[in-house]
Structures are given as C-alpha cells and as structure tokens.
Amino acid sequence: MFKKSVVMTLVAALISLSSLGWANSPADLNDLEIAHVAYTADSIDIRYAHLALAISKDPKVRAFAETMIRDHTIVNDKALALVKKLKVQPQDNFFSQQLIKQSDALVEEMSQLRGRAFDRRYASNELSYHRAVNNLVEKTFIPNIQNPEVKALFEEALVIFKAHEQHAHHMVKALEN
Numbered sequence: 001m002f003k004k005s006v007v008m009t010l011v012a013a014l015i016s017l018s019s020l021g022w023a024n025s026p027a028d029l030n031d032l033e034i035a036h037v038a039y040t041a042d043s044i045d046i047r048y049a050h051l052a053l054a055i056s057k058d059p060k061v062r063a064f065a066e067t068m069i070r071d072h073t074i075v076n077d078k079a080l081a082l083v084k085k086l087k088v089q090p091q092d093n094f095f096s097q098q099l100i101k102q103s104d105a106l107v108e109e110m111s112q113l114r115g116r117a118f119d120r121r122y123a124s125n126e127l128s129y130h131r132a133v134n135n136l137v138e139k140t141f142i143p144n145i146q147n148p149e150v151k152a153l154f155e156e157a158l159v160i161f162k163a164h165e166q167h168a169h170h171m172v173k174a175l176e177n
Contacts, residue, residue, distance in 0.1 A: 024094050026140050031150050034141050036090035037099070038154065039079055041133050042072040044103040048129075051110060052122050061119045064126070064171055068164065075157045082153055116175070123171040130165035134158060 029037065045068050052065035083090060110121055137158050145151040 026095055026136060027144060029093060029095065029141075029144070030091070031145055031147050032088055032091040033093040033095070034145060034154075035079060035083060035150060036092055036096050038137070038141070038157070039076055039090055040096040040099050042076045042079075044099060045126075045129065046072045046076075047103065047107065048110075048122065048125065051107060052118075055111075055114065055118050056122065057115075058119050060171060060174065061122060064123075064167060067167070068126070071160055071164065075153075075160065078153060078157075082149060086147070086149070120172075120175045123168060123175050127165065127168040127172050130161055130168055134161050134165055137161070 026037070049065035049068035049072075052061055053069075056062055056065070079090075106125065110118060110125070113121055137154055142151060142154050142158070145154060
C-alpha cells in the first residue's frame with residue numbers, strides 16, 4: 001500500500017472544513033484566488049516532475065514526468081493568457097501558501113530517495129495529488145467559479161488532469177511488481 005501524500009491529507013482536511021462552513025476554506029475562495037490555487041498546483045506538479053527527471057532512471061516514470069511538465073505548462077500558459085485578456089491578477093491566498101509549504105516538505109522527502117523507492121513514492125504522490133486536486137476542482141472550484149471563461153478553462157483542464165490520474169494509477173500498479 002502506498003503512503004498518502006501530505007497534499008492529499010491537507011486537501012481532504014480543508015474540504016472537510018469547508019463542508020462545516022468554516023472560514024478560510026477552498027469553498028470561500030473567489031475566482032482570482034481559485035485561479036492562483038490552480039496555477040500554484042500546476043507549478044507544484046511541474047516541480048515534482050523536474051525532480052523525477054533529475055532522479056529517476058525508469059523510462060516510464062521519466063515519460064510521465066515529461067507529460068506532466070508539458071501538460072501543466074500548457075494549462076498554466078492558457079491561464080496566464082486568460083488573466084491577461086481579462087486584465088486581472090490572480091490573488092495569493094492561504095490555500096496556495098499551504099500547498100507550497102506542503103510541497104516543499106514533500107520535495108525534501110523525495111529528494112532523499114533513489115531508485116525504485118523514489119519511483120514508487122513519486123508515482124504514489126502523483127496519484128494521490130491528482131485525485132485530491134481533481135476532486136477539489138470538480139466538486140468545489142468549478143461549481144463556485146463565477147466567470148464563464150475561467151470555468152471553461154477549469155473544465156477543459158480537468159479532463160486532462162483526470163487522464164493524468166489514470167496514468168498515475170497505472171504507473172503505481174506497474175511499480176508494485
């Protein structure tokens with residue numbers, strides 16, 4: 001059984017708090033704060049992928065990491081183009097800051113691993129990270145986004161990121177053997 005990522009635990013806790021109506025929950029974020037969280041989450045996954053390229057020698061893990069860099073960069077570029085078009089700036093917030101803090105700890109942990117131990121940890125994190133973020137985007141962010149163009153971008157990105165989740169699931173299974 002793979003270890004849950006710190007990020008998944010954090011997201012689950014915040015979703016629980018939001019369902020209780022507590023302040024400072026992801027459900028309370030406005031469109032510009034949601035945009036910042038999404039950009040941050042994409043950037044974090046790009047960071048994880050660069051770490052995988054630096055450490056892993058497994059061709060399938062490396063190919064997955066390259067896909068993460070390519071796809072998350074494309075989505076972030078589209079997001080930046082949209083905020084430029086709308087003449088707005090994403091707003092930093094508590095949730096983006098928590099994601100960064102948690103990712104720093106995870107990068108530190110994964111940086112110490114090598115070989116199959118790294119590959120398994122990276123794959124399990126990618127699976128749990130995509131599950132958590134996809135759930136948050138689908139159930140909390142998309143229903144709360146007010147701007148139709150921002151909502152459309154999130155819906156488009158979610159399709160891509162659900163495919164990443166499936167790919168990560170297959171990678172975890174392959175590395176179990």
